[in-house]
Amino acid sequence: MPKHDAFYKPQEDGKGWIRSWLFTHDHKRIGVLYLYTILAFFLVGMTLGGVIRFELIRPGMNLMDAQTYNVLFTLHGVIMIFFVVIPSIPATFGNIFLPIQLGADDVSFPRINLLSWWMYIFGAILIVCSLFTGGGPPDTGWTFYVPFSEVTSTNVNLAVFAVFILGFSSIFTGLNFVTTIHRLRCEGMTWTRLPLFVWSLYATGWIQILATPVLAITVLLVMVERFMGVGMFDPSKGGDPLLYQHLFWIYSHPAVYIMILPAMGVISDIIPVFARKNIFGYKMVAFSSLMIAFAGSLVWAHHMFTSGMSDFAVLVFSFLTFVVAIPSAIKVFNWVTTLYKGSIYTDPPFWFALAFIFLFSVGGLTGLILGSAGTDIYVHDTYFVVGHFHYVIFGGLGFGFFAAMHYWLPKISGRMYNCKIAKWSCVILFVGFNWLYFPMLLLGLQGMPRRYYDYLPEFEPLQYASTLGSWVLLAGLLIMFVNILYGTWKGKPVEDNPWGGETLEWKIQAPLPHENFEEEPTVTAGPYEFSDRGRGNAC
Amino acid sequence: MHAKDPEAAKLGMWLFLFTEILLFGGLFLLYASYLYRFPDEFHVGGKQLSLIYGTVNTAILLISSWAVAMSISALHRNRDSLSRKMLLLTIGLGLVFLVNKAFEWHGKIAAGIYPDSPVLNTKPDGEVLFFGLYYLMTGLHGIHVLIGCCLLLFAYWWLRIGKIHRTDYALLENVGLYWHLVDLIWVFLFPLFYLIA
Amino acid sequence: MTDKPNLHSGSFTLNTCVLAVLLVLTVLTVLLSQIDFGVFDVLVTIVVASIKAFLIVYYFMHLKYEKTYFAGIVLLCFLILGLAIGMTFFDIGWRY
Numbered sequence: 001m002p003k004h005d006a007f008y009k010p011q012e013d014g015k016g017w018i019r020s021w022l023f024t025h026d027h028k029r030i031g032v033l034y035l036y037t038i039l040a041f042f043l044v045g046m047t048l049g050g051v052i053r054f055e056l057i058r059p060g061m062n063l064m065d066a067q068t069y070n071v072l073f074t075l076h077g078v079i080m081i082f083f084v085v086i087p088s089i090p091a092t093f094g095n096i097f098l099p100i101q102l103g104a105d106d107v108s109f110p111r112i113n114l115l116s117w118w119m120y121i122f123g124a125i126l127i128v129c130s131l132f133t134g135g136g137p138p139d140t141g142w143t144f145y146v147p148f149s150e151v152t153s154t155n156v157n158l159a160v161f162a163v164f165i166l167g168f169s170s171i172f173t174g175l176n177f178v179t180t181i182h183r184l185r186c187e188g189m190t191w192t193r194l195p196l197f198v199w200s201l202y203a204t205g206w207i208q209i210l211a212t213p214v215l216a217i218t219v220l221l222v223m224v225e226r227f228m229g230v231g232m233f234d235p236s237k238g239g240d241p242l243l244y245q246h247l248f249w250i251y252s253h254p255a256v257y258i259m260i261l262p263a264m265g266v267i268s269d270i271i272p273v274f275a276r277k278n279i280f281g282y283k284m285v286a287f288s289s290l291m292i293a294f295a296g297s298l299v300w301a302h303h304m305f306t307s308g309m310s311d312f313a314v315l316v317f318s319f320l321t322f323v324v325a326i327p328s329a330i331k332v333f334n335w336v337t338t339l340y341k342g343s344i345y346t347d348p349p350f351w352f353a354l355a356f357i358f359l360f361s362v363g364g365l366t367g368l369i370l371g372s373a374g375t376d377i378y379v380h381d382t383y384f385v386v387g388h389f390h391y392v393i394f395g396g397l398g399f400g401f402f403a404a405m406h407y408w409l410p411k412i413s414g415r416m417y418n419c420k421i422a423k424w425s426c427v428i429l430f431v432g433f434n435w436l437y438f439p440m441l442l443l444g445l446q447g448m449p450r451r452y453y454d455y456l457p458e459f460e461p462l463q464y465a466s467t468l469g470s471w472v473l474l475a476g477l478l479i480m481f482v483n484i485l486y487g488t489w490k491g492k493p494v495e496d497n498p499w500g501g502e503t504l505e506w507k508i509q510a511p512l513p514h515e516n517f518e519e520e521p522t523v524t525a526g527p528y529e530f531s532d533r534g535r536g537n538a539c
Numbered sequence: 540m541h542a543k544d545p546e547a548a549k550l551g552m553w554l555f556l557f558t559e560i561l562l563f564g565g566l567f568l569l570y571a572s573y574l575y576r577f578p579d580e581f582h583v584g585g586k587q588l589s590l591i592y593g594t595v596n597t598a599i600l601l602i603s604s605w606a607v608a609m610s611i612s613a614l615h616r617n618r619d620s621l622s623r624k625m626l627l628l629t630i631g632l633g634l635v636f637l638v639n640k641a642f643e644w645h646g647k648i649a650a651g652i653y654p655d656s657p658v659l660n661t662k663p664d665g666e667v668l669f670f671g672l673y674y675l676m677t678g679l680h681g682i683h684v685l686i687g688c689c690l691l692l693f694a695y696w697w698l699r700i701g702k703i704h705r706t707d708y709a710l711l712e713n714v715g716l717y718w719h720l721v722d723l724i725w726v727f728l729f730p731l732f733y734l735i736a
Numbered sequence: 737m738t739d740k741p742n743l744h745s746g747s748f749t750l751n752t753c754v755l756a757v758l759l760v761l762t763v764l765t766v767l768l769s770q771i772d773f774g775v776f777d778v779l780v781t782i783v784v785a786s787i788k789a790f791l792i793v794y795y796f797m798h799l800k801y802e803k804t805y806f807a808g809i810v811l812l813c814f815l816i817l818g819l820a821i822g823m824t825f826f827d828i829g830w831r832y
Contacts, residue, residue, distance in 0.1 A: 108544070109551055171555075171558050174554075176551075178550075179550050182550055182805075183544055183547040209554050210557060210812075213559070213560075213564070213565070214562075217562050217564075221565075230655065230674070231667055232569060232671055237660070237668065238576075238665060238668050240573075240576075242827070243569060243824075246568070247565050247569075298823060301823075309827045310826070310827045310830035310831040312826055312827075313826040317826070546803075549806075550806070557809075557813040560813055560814075561817060568821045568824055572824060575829070576828070590766065594763075597762050598759060601758045601762065604796050605751055605752070605754070607796070608745070608751045608795070612747065612751060613748075712798070715796075716797055727782075727785050729785075730765055730785050731781075734765060734769035735777065735778065
């Protein structure tokens with residue numbers, strides 16, 4: 001039996017239940033608030049994606065008209081990117097486990113942490129309002145490219161303002177984490193003893209701080225242009241629309257690393273625990289996070305190879321794009337090498353981690369085809385791009401998130417899900433995922449442009465297959481969510497350290513207590529130095 | 540409860556200032572690009588701005604920055620009343636800056652030069668962009684001056700009620716940092732708009 | 737991690753001297769702008785502005801008294817901003 005009350009149990013401080021959650025300063029509760037709101041938005045985005053896929057099952061109109069289709073893919077993009085993927089791991093598992101892994105009581109600025117969640121909610125309310133006010137929901141795509149975003153009659157103003165607010169929500173999370181990592185490491189927690197999840201959040205935090213403001217000013221400019229017509233991006237007034245694209249991608253490319261780096265951190269934590277072996281090349285894995293963050297900030301214009309940018313810029317940015325592949329590959333090679341001669345336990349988190357490595361590798365390698373300017377000309381703005389980024393973001397971040405859920409939720413709630421169903425859901429997800437997105441890669445190579453409402457008959461077989469795959473994926477998602485949520489609420493109690501982890505969160509009780517540590521811990525060894533290579537059966 | 544950690548507070552504030560710098564950075568990027576594209580028109584545009592207003596306002600902000608720094612130094616040296624007076628001086632100078640700015644904008648708007656105005660739209664592209672950037676950047680900066688004044692007022696209040704004192708002054712330091720940032724941005728805006736001519 | 741309060745701040749004289757230098761530099765940059773340096777016009781004004789910025793950051797913003805990593809992250813911030821603007825010129829420098 002746990003010695004202390006779980007952090008989610010009411011505390012005797014006279015606050016009502018609602019207040020004790022919505023105005024909590026406890027990083028664990030804020031993490032849980034984020035978790036449920038993000039999952040809710042994921043379900044919305046997932047439904048939108050499913051509806052889009054259903055519309056594309058046959059050529060011509062099946063469910064909706066073209067304008068509705070434009071609105072739906074815009075909303076799918078905005079919701080998935082800004083409401084789900086960008087906060088995802090840092091705001092949920094980062095919030096809950098970063099302070100614990102450092103041996104701290106909380107983050108450096110608990111109130112700003114709460115503010116960050118409230119700004120997220122405020123942004124969410126604005127987005128919902130943008131659906132029903134003004135000229136209807138935005139139809140620009142999630143990139144809000146000018147000149148269309150400046151002239152469309154739909155309600156772009158509210159949507160970009162929501163993005164502005166969400167940007168600051170994300171900045172506050174990053175700012176909090178960087179400060180926490182600098183100031184609240186417990187005794188003995190040197191920089192080279194930080195869990196790799198912490199390193200990845202550190203790199204992510206820096207991108208959030210240094211890149212997000214550029215997006216903020218960019219979307220603000222779209223609003224100002226719509227209200228006042230200053231002409232910054234308007235060619236008839238001397239403005240240059242390509243500068244909008246530069247500004248947008250100066251944020252939005254690094255944002256891809258805001259999405260993927262924390263997932264890489266999760267995998268770097270999971271792999272050694274389930275291989276019962278120290279991570280191969282700790283320093284290189286940690287360093288590669290920083291390297292990805294830095295180099296990833298210098299490649300933004302590879303989104304613009306066909307936009308009419310100068311040829312010289314195409315050359316430079318194409319070269320730099322290949323440079324980012326190096327630290328990403330370091331990570332993949334080091335994970336795989338860690339497995340070599342490990343004594344491997346194949347529990348569900350490990351299955352998701354393996355799926356991550358495979359799907360992320362596909363995403364990364366297709367990225368090279370897009371990063372090389374010559375081939376990009378052929379596949380730019382086709383389904384190949386759509387397939388590529390779903391492999392990276394969904395196959396990468398999404399599966400990283402699922403892995404984190406299966407790894408940490410038993411720790412948070414103190415209850416275990418059904419391991420057998422979890423493994424089956426992983427298999428179904430993996431099959432459904434490839435079934436849905438691999439045909440997209442092929443469609444792209446055949447020339448199917450993205451964001452099109454209708455298509456030529458020769459694309460029908462693959463489009464049809466892709467839609468079938470989406471149903472398999474949906475089924476997998478539903479099975480997984482039901483299993484893990486049921487496990488969280490009703491599963492059988494779990495011991496404090498089911499997977500045999502060595503990082504600090506495994507040294508305290510499950511479910512997590514109100515006070516992280518009774519006394520400040522002292523760390524004397526690295527995060528993955530396992531004393532024994534065997535352990536009991538967790539599931 | 541945690542022990543207070545002034546270094547964390549300052550680090551957090553610096554990180555926030557970085558976001559402010561990069562927020563303006565997007566506009567500086569646009570400025571650099573359009574200056575490169577339309578050097579002559581920017582030259583003509585800059586000549587139409589009043590060098591007197593710009594220089595006086597620069598001096599005002601620099602002095603106000605000094606006043607905040609003095610306020611912290613005074614607090615450390617147990618001169619609480621001087622510390623508060625220096626804050627009031629800073630707020631006063633900030634308001635004078637805004638009044639000057641308002642007069643300057645008013646003059647330009649009265650002459651028909653404002654975004655999307657009929658007068659401005661007949662001018663060459665480079666000048667349209669120059670004045671567009673002028674309004675965007677000084678406008679955003681003006682908002683920051685206003686916010687800074689409000690923060691300084693809070694700091695003044697906290698000093699009075701003793702929430703900020705000699706050994707617990709991180710709040711004052713952070714408000715000061717914000718105000719210096721406002722000054723820092725202006726140090727670059729001033730030559731870019733008034734002196735490039 | 738409790739440090740004893742850091743009571744470092746510039747003396748009244750130091751602050752006032754820095755202000756004097758800043759004001760002199762302001763006058764200087766106005767005077768310099770009256771001279772035509774051709775293509776170096778922008779460079780000259782930016783250099784003077786950067787010196788002023790350095791003085792503000794180093795003395796008024798107390799970077800002088802902070803641990804060294806503060807200077808490192810401030811440089812990082814300006815480096816990233818410089819790279820963002822500089823690398824945009826790979827495009828427009830060869831296009832406009």
